[in-house]
Amino acid sequence: MEVSSKARLVARMLACYDPRLNEDKEALREELGLSEHAVETALRELRNAPPEETWPQHIRDIRVLGLKTLVAEAEPLRVEAREIDDLARVVPAHRYLYSYRVTMDNRAYYSYIVPVELEDRLYSEIVEGLQGLRSVDIGWTTPIRAPCSPPTGDPRDEIAAARALEEEYAGLLKPPGRIKYGIIELMLYSVLDLNPLASKPDILDATWAVRERMGRDMPNVRVRLVKSKAMQAYERLSRQRLIGRALLHKVHWHPPLSQSLVSLYVATDAACAPRLYALASRLRLAASVFAGESTAATVIVVPDQLLEDVRRSLGGCNASTGTITYGFGTVLPFDMYHPRHGWRMEPYPLLDILKGKKIVTVSEEAVQARTSQS
16 A cells, blocks of 8 residues: 555655654644644554564764774675574674675675774674685764755755765765763664654563564563653654764655665775765765775665666766665664673673663563564
């Protein structure tokens, strides 16, 4: 089924506005000229739509947490991973692996979360342990800054506009200062990574974020963030535009463009990071862009009809692209973090820490299978 025209309008604006914030919801409503009821109805429609009808992706900034990204190209995995610990014997530093993508030409790309405190140790372990390593780079992943207005006209005009705005967007690639954070902030990032369209009540349910990290060791319990602490932290992060925005790939494009979307892994020279970032931001092609010491890279979702235009816009960037055929991702490795001791190579006793900090309630109850939002 196709979402309604009003829901499509609202969906396009979620890359800029967070409707969980009252001031953002009002700004979104005024920008679109819709009533509060119409906006709420559209949000409900988007949240209830099957993920395959929306393709939601969380837009968030992990740089302020002191978390860098390491991207490596190596041999594809020869195991099927259902839990993080399935990777223990085949991937170095497996608990810091964040995403894995394989392209049609059988190239495999591994992306790791790298706390700056562990950068040297993780870099060495990954470089020494990945089989068939072809390249490795480390840098920062920057969230896109989408225009706060509905896209209009021919998307090819936006491609041209992106080229003209390269210098303006280049400034956004500079890492911001770090913020003070605790495990509750890491969990809020993770809850929204799993469910970018979560309502305020849904944000408090951390069961699946905890289960993602603990895997088979997760008892049959429900884990909920304490509302007062969670919402205070959430609103602080969202007002700084660090979490809470979402890109809905499938809804962003009008039919028939939305029916021919292709997921591509795109890599360019590092010098072309501003161009790639401007392109991703103006057209809402990706939620973020990696800029390393020698390369820039991202996964874009683009209609097949615009592929050649995108390729031409990256001319002179030594760009390479590959259609993604398989991949998986996880959430931030908050089980590797302790509020007092920081990051380490082995997981902490997560549930004990959460209970001790009094930021969650844990109840014994059956938990039904989650419908994936990724």
